[in-house]
Amino acid sequence: MKRVQEVDVAILGGGPAGTSLALTLCLYSNLTVAVIEKTKYETARVGENVSASLLPLLDYLQVKESFLADGHKPVYNSSALWGNAFLNSRPSLFSQFGEGYLLDRRQFDRMLAEGVSHRGGILFLQTKCQEGELLEGGGWRLFLSHASGEPFSLDSHYLVDATGRQSRAAKRLGAKSIVCDSLVGITAFLSFDATYRPQPEEILVESVPEGWWYSAYLPDGTLSVAFMTDIDIMRQQQLHKASSWSRLLSKTNQTYQRTRGGTRIGLLAVKPAHSHILDRAVGDNWMAVGDAATAFDPLSSMGIGYAMTSGSHAAVALNEYLTRHDRALLDQYQNGLERHFETYLKLRHLHYDLERRWLDAPFWQRRTANSVVLR
Ligand SMILES: Cc1cc2nc3c(=O)[nH]c(=O)nc-3n(C[C@H](O)[C@H](O)[C@H](O)COP(=O)(O)OP(=O)(O)OC[C@H]3O[C@@H](n4cnc5c(N)ncnc54)[C@H](O)[C@@H]3O)c2cc1C
Numbered sequence: 001m002k003r004v005q006e007v008d009v010a011i012l013g014g015g016p017a018g019t020s021l022a023l024t025l026c027l028y029s030n031l032t033v034a035v036i037e038k039t040k041y042e043t044a045r046v047g048e049n050v051s052a053s054l055l056p057l058l059d060y061l062q063v064k065e066s067f068l069a070d071g072h073k074p075v076y077n078s079s080a081l082w083g084n085a086f087l088n089s090r091p092s093l094f095s096q097f098g099e100g101y102l103l104d105r106r107q108f109d110r111m112l113a114e115g116v117s118h119r120g121g122i123l124f125l126q127t128k129c130q131e132g133e134l135l136e137g138g139g140w141r142l143f144l145s146h147a148s149g150e151p152f153s154l155d156s157h158y159l160v161d162a163t164g165r166q167s168r169a170a171k172r173l174g175a176k177s178i179v180c181d182s183l184v185g186i187t188a189f190l191s192f193d194a195t196y197r198p199q200p201e202e203i204l205v206e207s208v209p210e211g212w213w214y215s216a217y218l219p220d221g222t223l224s225v226a227f228m229t230d231i232d233i234m235r236q237q238q239l240h241k242a243s244s245w246s247r248l249l250s251k252t253n254q255t256y257q258r259t260r261g262g263t264r265i266g267l268l269a270v271k272p273a274h275s276h277i278l279d280r281a282v283g284d285n286w287m288a289v290g291d292a293a294t295a296f297d298p299l300s301s302m303g304i305g306y307a308m309t310s311g312s313h314a315a316v317a318l319n320e321y322l323t324r325h326d327r328a329l330l331d332q333y334q335n336g337l338e339r340h341f342e343t344y345l346k347l348r349h350l351h352y353d354l355e356r357r358w359l360d361a362p363f364w365q366r367r368t369a370n371s372v373v374l375r
Helices: 016-028 052-060 064-069 105-118 168-172 231-236 242-250 254-259 304-324 328-353 362-368
Strands: 002-012 033-036 073-075 077-081 088-091 100-102 122-124 127-134 140-146 152-161 177-179 183-191 202-208 211-217 223-230 263-272 276-278 286-288
Touching: 002 016, 002 304, 016 033, 016 105, 016 304, 033 105, 033 127, 033 152, 052 064, 052 100, 052 304, 064 105, 105 122, 152 168, 152 304, 168 286, 183 231, 183 242, 202 254, 211 254, 223 231, 223 242, 223 254, 223 362, 231 362, 242 254, 242 263, 276 328, 304 328, 328 362
Parallel strands: 002 033, 002 152, 033 122, 077 202, 152 286
Antiparallel strands: 073 100, 077 088, 127 140, 140 152, 177 276, 183 223, 183 263, 202 211, 211 223
16 A cells, blocks of 8 residues: 655544644644545535634634635624514624624635645545554554545544544544534525525524524525424424425525525535534544534534634644643643533523523423533
């Protein structure tokens, strides 16, 4: 088997967390980095609403100019039907950071990955890690395969799991995911005739007894519509099937109005959206970042921004560890994840507790109960 080369840090997963970690190391350390990403960013990705508070981080990662040139759509308003039947709006004018953005998510993730290779990182796209073995004296040998090429191996001193909510590598290395719920997002993308009507720069959230709806117009004019519910409710009501999903949608107040006249592009996509934290995100010569380490309910707006920040903080800690053998920042990273997760659970409870119209419905019962069940 061909051995490509040796790097200090191999990162599995080229989402926002993995590429932010890689960019930070490329820009602010002498460590060598490889990112192994199983796609070439060709398929639709979910999660697109980010706050303008992300801009300073993009600046730090030296990709702010590329980001601003990429035509992501500003979002000027967030509206919600939550807790009562009235539409409550929060204009971004009153936000500390100003308007946020609705991302072309594929382009955003691709732009960060290209940033890594421009800064000297190695990027393996369409590449999967089949297996890894611990080398004598420390370090890893990863056995990789490219979609169209022969298998090859890569040696690295340190391994980072940035594979998203499934935490594939960390779980194989013995970490356990402490899961708080079974939330899933069932998403459709709808296209409209360009002359059909204006597409407000606004996100809309609407609660219903079975869960809640999220919708937003993306930069290319398609409408992203996601229904968030628990997996058992999805299965019982067959909400992963277009007919049942559409039937539930038709009972909404505002969300249905937005979707009228739209044509669904492709199939419904079902994605896990549960809250979880790993029992340990730092092990011997490995760590997990982003959703792989800890992931939040999309209601919290702690997705992409938190993943990137956690990747960047992890890079600083890793540099200290690999160059000065100082674990203090790695320990701080682990403690920080636990602290943030505890605070997040309290906030999550507060948000869901604002909706008290369906306290006998399982989705809301599970979220408004006083204690959180960790599984
Ligand atoms: C329905 C839904 C809606 C959401 N909406 C929002 C939103 O509006 N705003 C927001 O900020 N957040 C949102 N989120 C959350 C947000 O998408 C995530 O928090 C964010 O993408 C986490 O980034 P990450 O890099 O940790 O993981 P991911 O973005 O999941 O990236 C993981 C990467 O690893 C790759 N990968 C996986 N396995 C392997 C492997 N074995 N080998 C190589 N590569 C691998 C994947 O292809 C992917 O590129 C939403 C999530 C869901 C489910």
